[in-house]
Amino acid sequence: MTYRQLLGGNANFRHLWSGQVVSEIGDWLNHIAVFALALELAGTAYQGRAIAVYAIARHLPLFVFGPIAGVVVDRTDRRRVMIVADVVRAVLAAGFLFAQKFSSLPLIYAVGASLFAVSAFFNAAKRATIPVIVTDPEELLGANSLSASTTAATIAIGSALGGLVATFISRDLVFVLNAVTFLASAWMISRIRLPRRVEIAAIETSHGHVASSHSRVVAGLRRAVFEFREGLRYVRRDGVLAAVFIVAAGWGLGNGVARALYSVFGARLGELTASGWAARPRDFGISVLFVAMGAGGVLGAPLARRVNASGDSLGARMGRSLVLDGCGLALFAVMPNLWTASLVLIAREMNFAIWWTAQQTLVMRRTENAYAGRVFASYETLTTLMMVSSMYAAGAGADAFGIRPVAAAGGFVIAFSGLLWFLLRRKKTRAHAATDAPTHLSI
Numbered sequence: 001m002t003y004r005q006l007l008g009g010n011a012n013f014r015h016l017w018s019g020q021v022v023s024e025i026g027d028w029l030n031h032i033a034v035f036a037l038a039l040e041l042a043g044t045a046y047q048g049r050a051i052a053v054y055a056i057a058r059h060l061p062l063f064v065f066g067p068i069a070g071v072v073v074d075r076t077d078r079r080r081v082m083i084v085a086d087v088v089r090a091v092l093a094a095g096f097l098f099a100q101k102f103s104s105l106p107l108i109y110a111v112g113a114s115l116f117a118v119s120a121f122f123n124a125a126k127r128a129t130i131p132v133i134v135t136d137p138e139e140l141l142g143a144n145s146l147s148a149s150t151t152a153a154t155i156a157i158g159s160a161l162g163g164l165v166a167t168f169i170s171r172d173l174v175f176v177l178n179a180v181t182f183l184a185s186a187w188m189i190s191r192i193r194l195p196r197r198v199e200i201a202a203i204e205t206s207h208g209h210v211a212s213s214h215s216r217v218v219a220g221l222r223r224a225v226f227e228f229r230e231g232l233r234y235v236r237r238d239g240v241l242a243a244v245f246i247v248a249a250g251w252g253l254g255n256g257v258a259r260a261l262y263s264v265f266g267a268r269l270g271e272l273t274a275s276g277w278a279a280r281p282r283d284f285g286i287s288v289l290f291v292a293m294g295a296g297g298v299l300g301a302p303l304a305r306r307v308n309a310s311g312d313s314l315g316a317r318m319g320r321s322l323v324l325d326g327c328g329l330a331l332f333a334v335m336p337n338l339w340t341a342s343l344v345l346i347a348r349e350m351n352f353a354i355w356w357t358a359q360q361t362l363v364m365r366r367t368e369n370a371y372a373g374r375v376f377a378s379y380e381t382l383t384t385l386m387m388v389s390s391m392y393a394a395g396a397g398a399d400a401f402g403i404r405p406v407a408a409a410g411g412f413v414i415a416f417s418g419l420l421w422f423l424l425r426r427k428k429t430r431a432h433a434a435t436d437a438p439t440h441l442s443i
Contacts, residue, residue: 163287296349
């Protein structure tokens with residue numbers, strides 16, 4: 001089934017997808033201006049730490065509020081959760097106007113953290129709603145694929161629009177437009193009509209358990225911690241999955257450096273490239289790099305599908321792509337201007353799609369269905385925690401030693417993780433050969 005057929009034949013999914021497109025474009029349109037404002041307020045000596053703290057403020061709420069959001073979404077009307085979340089985010093997004101007016105970095109951090117805390121509820125409700133409104137297995141696969149590719153496209157589109165508006169008009173307009181996109185998303189989602197039995201079940205569950213909502217949240221948190229540990233125990237029992245998690249942790253450490261420093265690179269290269277003709281060259285430079293990142297993701301999706309269908313094993317493709325990913329970051333760190341840096345970033349994101357698809361497929365094939373949710377939750381938690389742990393160190397290191405050597409070091413960490421995968425893979429193969437134990441998947 002084509003995307004056109006899916007959107008044309010399923011009005012509910014079309015409304016949900018339209019809301020995703022509008023709100024994600026607003027997100028990336030807003031990020032450019034926020035990053036540039038944070039760099040401006042921090043001053044040259046503290047730019048790395050300022051961006052690192054903002055990145056951490058955006059990621060941590062996903063851990064704190066994720067388990068709570070899951071409980072809320074399972075107990076209430078999911079469409080209502082998404083609408084309320086969008087309206088609240090529209091109000092919060094206006095906080096960046098005050099951050100600019102009062103030149104307040106702490107307010108930028110607070111608004112960013114609050115937005116992502118509310119987004120945890122929206123994202124949980126959106127994912128839980130898709131299987132309800134898209135019931136056919138073939139359609140569900142297409143819906144998830146379209147949702148993922150849409151995210152990459154909105155990075156490019158939103159970053160381009162954000163850069164143009166912030167550079168040539170004003171950042172205030174960017175912040176206003178971001179707030180408006182949340183309201184537009186709420187209107188689109190309000191047009192979704194869930195099956196009556198789903199609405200009734202949500203309402204009955206909500207009214208029947210209001211008195212014990214606090215205990216349910218506590219129980220949900222405890223359950224989340226328990227299941228996370230169970231997922232890790234399951235992974236430890238499988239040598240291949242354990243190896244994937246080890247190298248993914250290394251990738252998270254190195255990629256945290258990249259996430260912390262991309263905007264700093266963009267701002268400084270933008271000043272070198274556009275200071276003579278752009279009113280806000282920092283905004284322009286950050287925008288160009290994030291457009292390149294989104295474009296690389298869009299171009300990488302079909303490439304990954306083609307490459308990962310080749311004859312050699314998923315493990316070999318995963319290891320090679322991981323090494324190349326680290327080399328790409330190290331090469332990006334030494335690029336002399338904005339345009340060459342953008343080309344390297346496009347290539348890196350295209351290659352990243354290959355490694356990501358290969359390792360996700362490997363984990364899916366290797367994991368029993370009963371443990372799949374916990375394994376993937378553990379994977380996401382581990383990699384994000386590793387990224388967060390390296391972000392502040394990267395920002396502080398960039399302020400002390402410069403952004404190029406720190407970014408290059410992050411690339412070396414990723415490349416080393418790829419080489420480590422081959423060592424662990426060879427060790428696993430030798431162990432099976434020694435015990436004559438067959439593997440159920442070629443790695």
